Amino acid sequence: xxxxxxxxxxxxxxxxxxxxxxxxxxxxxxxxxxxxxxxxxxxxxxxxxxxxxxxxxxxxxxxxxxxxxxxxxxxxxxxxxxxxxxxxxxxxxxxxxxxxxxxxxxxxxxxxxxxxxxxxxxxxxxxxxxxxxxxxxxxxxxxxxxxxxxxxxxxxxxxxxxxxxxxxxxxxxxxxxxxxxxxxxxxxxxxxxxxxxxxxxxxxxxxxxxxxxxxxxxxxxxxxxxxxxxxxxxxxxxxxxxxxxxxxxxxxxxxxxxxxxxxxxxxxxxxxxxxxxxxxxxxxxxxxxxxxxxxxxxxxxxx
Amino acid sequence: xxxxxxxxxxxxxxxxxxxxxxxxxxxxxxxxxxxxxxxxxxxxxxxxxxxxxxxxxxxxxxxxxxxxxxxxxxxxxxxxxxxxxxxxxxxxxxxxxxxxxxxxxxxxxxxxxxxxxxxxxxxxxxxxxxxxxxxxxxx
Numbered sequence: 433x434x435x436x437x438x439x440x441x442x443x444x445x446x447x448x449x450x451x452x453x454x455x456x457x458x459x460x461x462x463x464x465x466x467x468x469x470x471x472x473x474x475x476x477x478x479x480x481x482x483x484x485x486x487x488x489x490x491x492x493x494x495x496x497x498x499x500x501x502x503x504x505x506x507x508x509x510x511x512x513x514x515x516x517x518x519x520x521x522x523x524x525x526x527x528x529x530x531x532x533x534x535x536x537x538x539x540x541x542x543x544x545x546x547x548x549x550x551x552x553x554x555x556x557x558x559x560x561x562x563x564x565x566x567x568x569x570x571x572x573x574x575x576x577x578x579x580x581x582x583x584x585x586x587x588x589x590x591x592x593x594x595x596x597x598x599x600x601x602x603x604x605x606x607x608x609x610x611x612x613x614x615x616x617x618x619x620x621x622x623x624x625x626x627x628x629x630x631x632x633x634x635x636x637x638x639x640x641x642x643x644x645x646x647x648x649x650x651x652x653x654x655x656x657x658x659x660x661x662x663x664x665x666x667x668x669x670x671x672x673x674x675x676x677x678x679x680x681x682x683x684x685x686x687x688x689x690x691x692x693x694x695x696x697x698x699x700x701x702x703x704x705x706x707x708x709x710x711x712x713x714x715x716x717x718x719x720x721x722x723x724x725x726x727x728x729x730x731x732x733x734x735x
Numbered sequence: 736x737x738x739x740x741x742x743x744x745x746x747x748x749x750x751x752x753x754x755x756x757x758x759x760x761x762x763x764x765x766x767x768x769x770x771x772x773x774x775x776x777x778x779x780x781x782x783x784x785x786x787x788x789x790x791x792x793x794x795x796x797x798x799x800x801x802x803x804x805x806x807x808x809x810x811x812x813x814x815x816x817x818x819x820x821x822x823x824x825x826x827x828x829x830x831x832x833x834x835x836x837x838x839x840x841x842x843x844x845x846x847x848x849x850x851x852x853x854x855x856x857x858x859x860x861x862x863x864x865x866x867x868x869x870x871x872x873x874x
Binding site: 600 | 757758778811812814832835859862867
């Protein structure tokens with residue numbers, strides 16, 4: 433990492449501008465501590481969530497590809513910005529990355545999309561790289577460099593890293609091992625905390641069934657959080673606002689399903705970084721968590 | 736009652752099977768029923784037909800039974816089956832092809848009633864949940 437600030441195109445996504453403001457502010461604040469200047473894209477739109485799986489699908493690729501056109505626009509007018517974009521939302525990452533891979537493979541679909549986007553000044557040519565923040569931290573910043581910025585090591589804090597589905601599946605988008613990823617554990621270590629392995633770290637949280645089948649989610653949350661609890665984790669970190677909603681806000685349902693269920697805080701990995709970098713409450717926004725993490729942090733002397 | 740089930744190439748070439756294979760971009764006959772997809776499926780406990788059974792039924796062209804199942808709407812495309820299939824069949828893509836067969840049938844076959852949710856329930860849900868549910872479950 434050079435001394436000059438790097439500029440990085442940043443795609444927040446819808447939920448980071450709504451319920452998951454804590455994910456947005458902690459992403460931007462911790463990147464500033466790492467001397468990476470994130471620039472939110474102008475006129476970004478829906479990532480296109482969720483990736484449509486039909487082999488003939490073109491229409492659902494228009495939204496994600498429009499965002500990649502915005503990256504090219506930002507790059508054209510910003511000195512020192514590479515042809516790449518970063519998002520910290522696992523769902524946005526997955527949808528944007530898969531749409532990108534799809535149009536890189538299907539030139540006919542790309543041509544149709546460019547026709548549909550005929551009012552844009554820039555044609556998309558499959559030439560933007562989509563990166564998840566965890567990937568960026570590991571490969572561009574480096575966890576050794578990151579560790580140097582830690583002003584408040586999270587000593588003694590036992591952190592279970594939950595990956596869910598979207599970072600490591602399907603294999604085309606995976607930036608670590610699908611069954612036993614370590615990238616978040618390595619981040620946790622760099623922040624001075626203790627990574628806790630648990631059997632459910634790549635199991636699905638039940639995703640959008642939370643809308644009309646919260647009972648299914650209660651079962652998933654009970655199993656996933658219960659597994660972290662068995663390993664004596666203090667808290668669970670996530671990178672997806674849908675996982676966060678299910679694992680945090682649906683804990684009351686899990687408790688109704690299983691009276692033995694123990695509540696445990698769920699944080700975004702960026703909040704853990706912001707905490708270790710000494711950012712203030714405006715960058716953490718713990719008030720937006722359902723399960724308050726402060727008693728747990730206090731017990732470890734980290735409030 | 737004796738049932739004779741004849742498996743012929745003519746059957747696997749039925750219009751339904753061909754449509755599913757094309758929409759999913761998969762060769763259904765590659766499946767040898769190891770069951771790994773169902774073993775790892777996080778929704779299996781709620782399903783009336785398991786993922787490996789869905790593939791078998793799709794091979795046999797059992798359109799009606801498949802499209803009437805609850806299971807195709809329970810799959811959330813977590814991709815665990817895809818990433819573990821030893822034959823590299825994208826099971827989630829096959830299930831999506833089954834859903835879209837229903838959703839594109841020309842009539843509304845929505846499997847989500849947003850207006851049936853209470854305003855409180857709707858108010859608490861993040862957009863990521865609502866949008867993905869509507870993308871997957873409605874026409």
